[in-house]
Amino acid sequence: MADLMTATHEAAHGAAHGAAQGAAAAPYEGAGSPYRWGMSVDLDRCTGCGACVVACHAENNLPIAGPIDTDEGRSVDWMRVERYWEGHYPEITAHFVPVMCQHCTNAPCEPVCPVFATYHTPEGLNGMVYNRCIGTQYCQNNDPYNVRFFNWFEAALNFPEPLANQLNPDVTVRSRGVMEKCTFCVHRIRDVAADAKAEGRLVEDGEIDTACAQSCSANVITFGNLLDPHSKVSKAVASARRFRLLEGLGTEPVVYYLKGGQA
Amino acid sequence: MERREFLKLSGLAGTAMVLGGCEDYSSQLIAYVERPIALEPGEGNHFATTCDLCSAGCGVSVRVVEGRSVKVEGLEGHPLSHGGLCALGQAGVQHQYHPDRFRGPDLRAKAGEVSPDHLKLKMLFDDVFKAKKRPTTVPENFKVGLTSFAAPDFALADEKAAEARKFGAELWAQASDRLGKALAAAGAGAVMVLGPQVRGHRYQLFAKAAKAFGAPAPVIVEPFGHEALRAANKAVYGRPEMPHVDLANTQLAMCFGDEPFTTGPAPTLFNWGFGEMRRGRELVRGLFVVVSTRMGEAAAVADLWIPVRPGTHGVIAQLALHALGKGGVTVAEAHEKTGAPVERLEKFVRWVAGTELKVAFGGGEVLGHTNAVETLSLVNGVNVAAGMVGRKGGILPAAPAPIAGMAPPEPIGYKDLLALVDRMKAGQVKALVVAGVDLFMALPGDAGLEDALKAVPEVVSFATVPDDTAALATMVLPDSTFLERWGDATPAVGSGSSVATLMQPLVVPFFETRAAEDVLLAAAKAAGKDLGFASADAFFKAMWAGVANDNQVPGAQSAWKKALRNGGIHKPALGAPLAARMPANALPAPRFEGEEKDFPFVLQPVKSMKYREGQGAHLPWLQEMADPMSAAAWGGWLEVNPHTMEKLGLAQYDEVIVKSLHGEVKVGVVPYPGLPEDVVGMPLNFSRRNGTRYDSVEGGSTWEATMKKDPGRGEDARALLGAKAEQAGGGLAWGSFRVSITPTGAKSKRLVLVSKSIQPQESPAVPARVEQEFKVWPIS
Amino acid sequence: MKLHPPLVHGDDKINRDILRPLFETSWRWWALFGLCLTGFGAGFVTWMWMLGAGMWVTGLHRPVMWGVFIANFVFWVGLSHSGTLISAILRLAKADWRRPITRAAEAMTVFTVLMAAQFPLIHLGRTWFFYYIIPYVNQREMWGNFRSPLAWDLMAILTYLSGSLIYLYLPTVPDFAIARDYATTPVRKKLFTMLALGWRGTRKEWHRMNLAILMLAVLVLPVAVSVHTIVSWDFAMALAPQWHTTIFGPYFVLGAIYSGMALVVTLTVLIRWAFKWEDYITPFHLDKLSKIMLVAAILWTYLWCGDYLITWYGRLPEEKVIIDIKNGGPFFWHQLTMMLANTIVAIPMLAFKKVRTSPWALMFLTIFINVGMWLERYLIAVPTLVQKGPSYTWTTYSPTWVELMMSIYPFAGFVMLYVLFVKMAPFISIWEIREDRVAEAYKTMGQAKLRAIVAE
Numbered sequence A: 001m002a003d004l005m006t007a008t009h010e011a012a013h014g015a016a017h018g019a020a021q022g023a024a025a026a027p028y029e030g031a032g033s034p035y036r037w038g039m040s041v042d043l044d045r046c047t048g049c050g051a052c053v054v055a056c057h058a059e060n061n062l063p064i065a066g067p068i069d070t071d072e073g074r075s076v077d078w079m080r081v082e083r084y085w086e087g088h089y090p091e092i093t094a095h096f097v098p099v100m101c102q103h104c105t106n107a108p109c110e111p112v113c114p115v116f117a118t119y120h121t122p123e124g125l126n127g128m129v130y131n132r133c134i135g136t137q138y139c140q141n142n143d144p145y146n147v148r149f150f151n152w153f154e155a156a157l158n159f160p161e162p163l164a165n166q167l168n169p170d171v172t173v174r175s176r177g178v179m180e181k182c183t184f185c186v187h188r189i190r191d192v193a194a195d196a197k198a199e200g201r202l203v204e205d206g207e208i209d210t211a212c213a214q215s216c217s218a219n220v221i222t223f224g225n226l227l228d229p230h231s232k233v234s235k236a237v238a239s240a241r242r243f244r245l246l247e248g249l250g251t252e253p254v255v256y257y258l259k260g261g262q263a
Numbered sequence B: 001m002e003r004r005e006f007l008k009l010s011g012l013a014g015t016a017m018v019l020g021g022c023e024d025y026s027s028q029l030i031a032y033v034e035r036p037i038a039l040e041p042g043e044g045n046h047f048a049t050t051c052d053l054c055s056a057g058c059g060v061s062v063r064v065v066e067g068r069s070v071k072v073e074g075l076e077g078h079p080l081s082h083g084g085l086c087a088l089g090q091a092g093v094q095h096q097y098h099p100d101r102f103r104g105p106d107l108r109a110k111a112g113e114v115s116p117d118h119l120k121l122k123m124l125f126d127d128v129f130k131a132k133k134r135p136t137t138v139p140e141n142f143k144v145g146l147t148s149f150a151a152p153d154f155a156l157a158d159e160k161a162a163e164a165r166k167f168g169a170e171l172w173a174q175a176s177d178r179l180g181k182a183l184a185a186a187g188a189g190a191v192m193v194l195g196p197q198v199r200g201h202r203y204q205l206f207a208k209a210a211k212a213f214g215a216p217a218p219v220i221v222e223p224f225g226h227e228a229l230r231a232a233n234k235a236v237y238g239r240p241e242m243p244h245v246d247l248a249n250t251q252l253a254m255c256f257g258d259e260p261f262t263t264g265p266a267p268t269l270f271n272w273g274f275g276e277m278r279r280g281r282e283l284v285r286g287l288f289v290v291v292s293t294r295m296g297e298a299a300a301v302a303d304l305w306i307p308v309r310p311g312t313h314g315v316i317a318q319l320a321l322h323a324l325g326k327g328g329v330t331v332a333e334a335h336e337k338t339g340a341p342v343e344r345l346e347k348f349v350r351w352v353a354g355t356e357l358k359v360a361f362g363g364g365e366v367l368g369h370t371n372a373v374e375t376l377s378l379v380n381g382v383n384v385a386a387g388m389v390g391r392k393g394g395i396l397p398a399a400p401a402p403i404a405g406m407a408p409p410e411p412i413g414y415k416d417l418l419a420l421v422d423r424m425k426a427g428q429v430k431a432l433v434v435a436g437v438d439l440f441m442a443l444p445g446d447a448g449l450e451d452a453l454k455a456v457p458e459v460v461s462f463a464t465v466p467d468d469t470a471a472l473a474t475m476v477l478p479d480s481t482f483l484e485r486w487g488d489a490t491p492a493v494g495s496g497s498s499v500a501t502l503m504q505p506l507v508v509p510f511f512e513t514r515a516a517e518d519v520l521l522a523a524a525k526a527a528g529k530d531l532g533f534a535s536a537d538a539f540f541k542a543m544w545a546g547v548a549n550d551n552q553v554p555g556a557q558s559a560w561k562k563a564l565r566n567g568g569i570h571k572p573a574l575g576a577p578l579a580a581r582m583p584a585n586a587l588p589a590p591r592f593e594g595e596e597k598d599f600p601f602v603l604q605p606v607k608s609m610k611y612r613e614g615q616g617a618h619l620p621w622l623q624e625m626a627d628p629m630s631a632a633a634w635g636g637w638l639e640v641n642p643h644t645m646e647k648l649g650l651a652q653y654d655e656v657i658v659k660s661l662h663g664e665v666k667v668g669v670v671p672y673p674g675l676p677e678d679v680v681g682m683p684l685n686f687s688r689r690n691g692t693r694y695d696s697v698e699g700g701s702t703w704e705a706t707m708k709k710d711p712g713r714g715e716d717a718r719a720l721l722g723a724k725a726e727q728a729g730g731g732l733a734w735g736s737f738r739v740s741i742t743p744t745g746a747k748s749k750r751l752v753l754v755s756k757s758i759q760p761q762e763s764p765a766v767p768a769r770v771e772q773e774f775k776v777w778p779i780s
Numbered sequence C: 001m002k003l004h005p006p007l008v009h010g011d012d013k014i015n016r017d018i019l020r021p022l023f024e025t026s027w028r029w030w031a032l033f034g035l036c037l038t039g040f041g042a043g044f045v046t047w048m049w050m051l052g053a054g055m056w057v058t059g060l061h062r063p064v065m066w067g068v069f070i071a072n073f074v075f076w077v078g079l080s081h082s083g084t085l086i087s088a089i090l091r092l093a094k095a096d097w098r099r100p101i102t103r104a105a106e107a108m109t110v111f112t113v114l115m116a117a118q119f120p121l122i123h124l125g126r127t128w129f130f131y132y133i134i135p136y137v138n139q140r141e142m143w144g145n146f147r148s149p150l151a152w153d154l155m156a157i158l159t160y161l162s163g164s165l166i167y168l169y170l171p172t173v174p175d176f177a178i179a180r181d182y183a184t185t186p187v188r189k190k191l192f193t194m195l196a197l198g199w200r201g202t203r204k205e206w207h208r209m210n211l212a213i214l215m216l217a218v219l220v221l222p223v224a225v226s227v228h229t230i231v232s233w234d235f236a237m238a239l240a241p242q243w244h245t246t247i248f249g250p251y252f253v254l255g256a257i258y259s260g261m262a263l264v265v266t267l268t269v270l271i272r273w274a275f276k277w278e279d280y281i282t283p284f285h286l287d288k289l290s291k292i293m294l295v296a297a298i299l300w301t302y303l304w305c306g307d308y309l310i311t312w313y314g315r316l317p318e319e320k321v322i323i324d325i326k327n328g329g330p331f332f333w334h335q336l337t338m339m340l341a342n343t344i345v346a347i348p349m350l351a352f353k354k355v356r357t358s359p360w361a362l363m364f365l366t367i368f369i370n371v372g373m374w375l376e377r378y379l380i381a382v383p384t385l386v387q388k389g390p391s392y393t394w395t396t397y398s399p400t401w402v403e404l405m406m407s408i409y410p411f412a413g414f415v416m417l418y419v420l421f422v423k424m425a426p427f428i429s430i431w432e433i434r435e436d437r438v439a440e441a442y443k444t445m446g447q448a449k450l451r452a453i454v455a456e
C-alpha cells in the first residue's frame, strides 16, 4: 500500500537533503547584517482559509477599494491566496498558493526604479520608501509575481469615520500615486530589533512574527532569520519539499514554499 | 506599575505574543485590572479576551493603542485558537468602528421609523468626527473606570463628546423605562430570541430578566445551524453537543460535506488540527478524505476527494462501514448510487481498512439535505464501527466548562422557529426581544417574517449595526461590542480542554452603547424588579467569584488576574464518556423540490467564509476579500460548471435570473469547474434589504475616493428557499431546491471578481505553468 | 574659390514665395490653429483633472500599469526620428534633393519630441515629484538610480531635444536675416532681428556656420539612433515575457525611422499643397523619401518576423499565452491592422513608382502606416502586461475616455506648434535653395543625375 506510506520526507532524508543543498538563500552582498529574513510556506498545511489575507489588511492599513474598483483590478492584497483549477469535473483538482512579495534577492523590481524608492536592505528585505516613490509603476511591470500594488486613489477616503480608528499607528497610510507591497511586516521587525539592540543581543528565533504567519492557525507560514541555521525557518527550508515560485527566473526569492501532497 | 516593566510589556506589543511554546505565556499580557493607564502614545498593549463573532469562542489577544483597539490576534496557547484566528475574527475591529454602527438607542414612535432624537445623537457624534477627533469621554454608566489618554488636543473632542454622551445618557434613561414597561405589560406574551453568541452568563442574565417579567425562558436561534448534526450526535453519541474531533492525532480524517476550515463550527480549531495532522508529527502524515458534491476549500486540500451526487454522502459512509466489515454497501453499489469514480472508491476502502486511527465527521452541505440526520448518523456510525469513539485520534467527549451555568441551552429547531413566526403573525407575541441575531438571516425568503414582525406591537433589537430585524424594530438598544464589555462563554465545540473564556472591556464604548446586561438590569429596575446586580460589571465579577475570590493569594498572580491574562481559564480535560450506538443502516434518498424539466439544476447554497451566517456581510474587509474558491468578492455570485455554461451559451459576468418555486434572484455567473453540470452554487447571507452601506441589497452609497456609485450586493440566495421543514427532526433542508437559469442578456453590474482567469479552460498553457511554477499537488 | 549667394537682392521671387506665410495669414490658418488649440486645450484640462482625481480615471489596473500613455510616448519619440536623421544623413551625403524638405523635417523632430516628452510625466502617479528622477546635488545626498532605463530615457530625450533644437535653429539664422530684411511691421522686425542674431552674411559667418552644421549633423546622428534604442530598453531590460528580447534596439529604431518617414511624407505633401510650393517640392523628392520608407518597411518587417517567429516556435508557456492573445484573442484586430498597414499594404504599394510620385496616394498610405505603427507600440506595451505572472492575476485592458483625450492631445499639440512655426520661420531653407540654384555644376548620385553645389 504505497499510498498509505505516511512517513514524511523530512523524517526519511529531508534534513540531510536540505543540508546538502544548504538551506540558506543565495549568496547576497547585503553583507554585514546578522539577519537575513526569510519565510517558509507549507502548502501541505494550507487550507485556503484566507485568515492571513485579512490579517495583512488589518496590520498594514491596506486600503478598501470598494466593489467597482475591486472588480476593475484595483484592490490591494499584499497577501493573496491564489487558487488554481486543473481538469474538469469530476477529474478536477484545485490548489491554494498564498502569495506575497517574495523579497527576491535579485529583485527585478529594484533596478528599474528610477528614484531608489524600492531597494534592498542589508537584512535582505525588498524595501519600499513611499515618500520617495513617484509612481512610474515600472516596478510592478517588472515584478514577475504581480505583488506590487499601486495607490490609484486617495485611499484614506474609503475609511469613513470612525472606521479610520482601526488603522495601525505603526504603519503609514499610503498616499495616492505611490506603489506599495508586502513589507514582511517590517515595523514589527524594527520594533523587536530595536529592543534587542538596546539589550545588546541579537533577535531570537520566534521573537518576530509577521501578521499573516501569526494569524494562520494551521501554522503554514514560518518567518525568521535564514542566517541562523537553528531557526525554525532555516529548518523548514531544509525540507526536500521546498521550492520557490518561478524559480527559473533566478530572482532568488527568500520565500520558500513546501510542496503539498504525499511526498 | 514600574516603567521598566511596562516597557518590557509594550516592547512585546510589537512582537504580539508569538513566542512559540514559551513557558509562561500569560506573563506577556497585562491583566486588565492592573492596566497601566498612562501609556506612551503610539505604544500598544495586548489584552486577552474572547472573539464573539461566532460561537466557537476563540481566545484572542487585542492590541490596544491609545484607547483604540487596532488589531485582534490569536491568543497563544488557547485551546480553540491555538494562537491563530479566522478571517472573520480578524475583522473584529471593523465591528467596533463600523461607520454605520448605531450611535445610541433609537426609541421609535413607529416600527422602522428612525426617531429624531436618534438622528440628533448621530449628529452630535458626527460633530466630534468633523473635529477630526474621536470621543475620549466615558459613558456615565461605565463603571470599570477605564480612561483613555486624553492628550490636550482631544480637549475639543471631549467637549463635544461629553455633550453627545450626556444626551445619550438621557435617551438610555427613557429606553430602560420604556423597555421595562413593555416587558411588564407583555408579561408571558414577551419572547426573547437570542443568537448563538448569547451564551455563558450573558444568557443567564437574559433568563433572569425573562423570569422576572414572567416571560418564558429565552430561546436561542442558530441561522442555518447544526441541528441535524445535534440530532445525529444525540442518536449515536447520546449527547447533542459537538464533540472534539481529534484531527491532530489521527491518521485518516474523513470529512463528509463539511467545510471545517472556513464555515464549520470552529474554523480556527479545525485549521490547527489539520495542520498538525498533516505535518505536525515527525513520522506520520495524516490523510484527508473529503466526500462532497461541490469542491470547496476542504475538498481542494484533500488527499482523496470523492465527488458524489447531491445528498448521497451517506452512501460513502455506508461504504466505509462495509470496509470496516459492518454491513454497509459495496464499491459497485456506492458507485451506482453516488456516481463517484470507482478507483477512488477502491482507494477509499483501502485507506479505511488500512489505517489504524481514523475519524469521520460531517456537516456543511450535508446539513442542507432532507436526509441530513440519517446521513450524519451514518457518518458518526463510522467512528463507532472503527472503535474511534472516545479514542485518541478519534471522537472525544467535549468537557463541560469549569464554571457552572455557562453552557447555553440547545438552540431551538427550525420547526419551533417557524412556529414562533406563526405565533407572531397570530398576534400572540406582545413583545419580541432580539439579541445577537438577525432573524432574517435564519429564515428563507417566504417564511413571512416581515408580516410577523409587523404584527408584534413592541420589537426590541439589541443590534450594534443596522440589520433587517432592527429595521422593523420599535426600539433599537445597541449592544456594546465584545471589545467594550464583559462577557464569557464556553465553546460550542469540544476542543480537548475544559474551557471558560472571558471577555473584558478593553476600550471605552465608542458610542453611547450599553452592554445588554446593563440595559436589562436598568429596565428591570425601572419596572421595580430587582435582578440582584447593580451592573454588568458587578454581575460578571459575581459570576466569576469562585475564581475571583482568591485575589489575596500571596504571590504575584491571583487566579483572577491569570484568568484575565489568559482570556479565561482552560485546562486539558475530557467530558463524560460518549455512548457509541451503531445507527440503523437506513439512508432515505434525498428529495428535491421542483420538477426537473422546469428546474433543471439543483441549487447548492454555499456558506462562504466571507459571510458565514451573516456575521461577515457588513464588514468591508470580508466583503472585499476574494472567496477562496470562486475568487469573487463584494456580494453574491452564481457558480456554474463551465460545460453547462457552454451549453447555455453563458459567459463569465453574464447576468442570469435564478428561479425556484419560491422566488428568483438576479446574479452574475462565475465558471466553477468544481461543481457537477446539473448543480449550481450560490452563497448565502451576504446581503440585507436594510443593511449597512456595505451589505445592502441596493447599495447606492458612493465611494468617496472615486465617487463611484455602489451597485449594491443584490438579492440573497435565501430568496430562493422554501420555508417548509423537510428534515427528520424538523430542520430546514436548504439544499433541497431545484432552480432554473435564464440569461437576461445583460452583463452583471454587481458581480465582482478578484481573479478573472479560470484555468485551465482559458489557456492550455496554464497547467504547464501550474506544474512547473507552482509544484503544489499530490504525487500519488 | 567659393560661391556665396547675394543676400537680399538676387532671386527675389524665392524670398517672397517662401516668406509669404510669415507675412500673410489666411482665415484657413486661423481655422486650423483654432481647431488644434481646442484639441490641445481639452487634452490639457483632462490631464490636470487626472492629476487631481487620481490614476483610477484611466483603464489601468494591476498588472497592466502601462497602457495608452506609454504607447503614445514610444510612438511620438519614434515619429521624431526621421526628421533629424534624414536631414543629417542627407546633409553628410551631400544629397541636394534634401534641401527643400530638411527644415520641415527638423521642425517635425523638435515638436514631436516635445509631445513625446510629456507622456512620461503624464503617466506618473505623482507627477508633481517628477524631479526626484533628476540627478541634482541636494543636501540629502539623494540621487536618481542610474541603473533604471527610465533614468536613461530622461537623459537621452533631453539630449536629443536640445540637440535637434540647435540643429533646427542654426541653419535658420540666415533665413531669419532675410525675413528681418523683408519684415514690414516693427514687431516682426524686432522679432526677426532677435532671431537673426545679427547675421550679416560675411564670409567668416558662412564659413563658421557650414562647419557648425556639419559637426552638428555628425553629432546628432548617433544621438538619434541611441534615443529609440534606449526607449526600447524600457521594455528590453524588463523581465516580462515578449519584452525581454535583444532585438528591440534595432527593431525600435527601424520602426521609428519608418513611422518618422511616413510622417515627413504626410507633412511634405500637405505643406506642398497648402502653400502651393509645387516647384520646390517635386514628385522627385517624394520618390526619394518613399524609397527610404520602402527600405525601412522591408527591414522593419524582417525584424518583426524575426522576433515573432522565434518566440512562436519556441513556445515557452509565458510567451505562448501572450502570442495567443495577439493571434486569436482580444488583440487579434490590432495585430491584423498593424500587419496590413506596415507590411501587406505598404510594401507592394511603395514598390510602384506611380504611388511613390503621386502625392495624395502617398499621403493616405503614410497616414495608414502611422496608424499601424501606433498599434505596434500598443501591442508591445499592453498584451504582455495583461497576461504576465501568475495566471491567477491575468486580466484585460480597455482604455477610458481619459486615455482617448490624452491621445488626441499630442496630435493637436503637434500640429498647433507646426502651424505656429510656419508663421515664425521660413519653412523652406531659402539660402540653401538659392545656394542650390546658383550652383551650376551637376553631379551624379547612383543612377540619378542631381544638382549639387560645388563642394566646399
Ligand SMILES: Nc1nc2c(c(=O)[nH]1)N[C@H]1C(S)=C(S)[C@@H](COP(=O)(O)OP(=O)(O)OC[C@H]3O[C@@H](n4cnc5c(=O)[nH]c(N)nc54)[C@H](O)[C@@H]3O)O[C@H]1N2
Residues within 6 Å of the ligand: none
Ligand atoms: N508630519 C511630519 N512629521 C515629522 C516631520 C515633518 O516634516 N512632518 N519632520 C521630522 C523631523 S525632520 C523632525 S526633526 C521631527 C521633530 O519632531 P519634534 O521635535 O517632536 O517636533 P516639534 O514639534 O518641533 O518639537 C517637539 C516639542 O518640543 C516643544 N519644545 C519647544 N521648545 C522646547 C524647549 O525649550 N524645551 C522643551 N522641553 N520642549 C520644547 C515644542 O512645544 C513641541 O511640543 O519631526 C519629524 N516628524
Ligand SMILES: Nc1nc2c(c(=O)[nH]1)N[C@H]1C(S)=C(S)[C@@H](COP(=O)(O)OP(=O)(O)OC[C@H]3O[C@@H](n4cnc5c(=O)[nH]c(N)nc54)[C@H](O)[C@@H]3O)O[C@H]1N2
Residues within 6 Å of the ligand: A131, A132, C131, C132, C138, C142, C143
Ligand atoms: N518653523 C519651523 N521650521 C523648521 C522646523 C520646525 O520645527 N519649525 N524644523 C527644522 C527641521 S528639524 C528640519 S529637518 C527641516 C526640514 O525641512 P526640509 O529640509 O525642507 O524637509 P522637508 O520640508 O520635509 O522636505 C523638503 C522637500 O524635499 C522633497 N524631497 C523628497 N525627496 C526628495 C529628493 O529626492 N530630492 C529632492 N530634491 N527633494 C526631495 C520633499 O518633497 C520636500 O518638498 O525644517 C527645519 N525648519
Ligand code: SF4
Residues within 6 Å of the ligand: A045, A046, A047, A048, A049, A050, A051, A052, A053, A081, A098, A215, A216, A217, A218, A219, A220, A221, B271
Ligand atoms: S491563514 Fe494559513 S491556512 Fe489560511 S490561507 Fe493563509 S496560509 Fe493558508
Ligand code: SF4
Residues within 6 Å of the ligand: A100, A101, A102, A103, A104, A107, A108, A109, A110, A126, A142, A143, A144, A145, A146, A147, A148, A181, A251
Ligand atoms: S516579489 Fe516582486 S516586488 Fe517582491 S521583491 Fe520580488 S520582484 Fe520585487
Ligand code: SF4
Residues within 6 Å of the ligand: A112, A113, A114, A115, A116, A117, A118, A132, A133, A134, A135, A136, A137, A138, A139, A140, A178, A179
Ligand atoms: S512606482 Fe515608485 S517604486 Fe515603483 S518604480 Fe516607480 S518610483 Fe519606483
Ligand code: SF4
Residues within 6 Å of the ligand: A055, A056, A059, A060, A078, A079, A100, A101, A181, A182, A183, A184, A185, A210, A211, A212, A213
Ligand atoms: S508579511 Fe506582513 S506584510 Fe507581508 S503579507 Fe504577511 S502580513 Fe502582509
Ligand code: SF4
Residues within 6 Å of the ligand: B051, B052, B053, B054, B055, B056, B057, B058, B085, B086, B087, B088, B089, B090, B266, B267, B268
Ligand atoms: S472561529 Fe469564530 S470565534 Fe474563532 S476567530 Fe473565527 S469568528 Fe472568532
Ligand SMILES: [Mo]
Residues within 6 Å of the ligand: none
Ligand atoms: Mo529634523
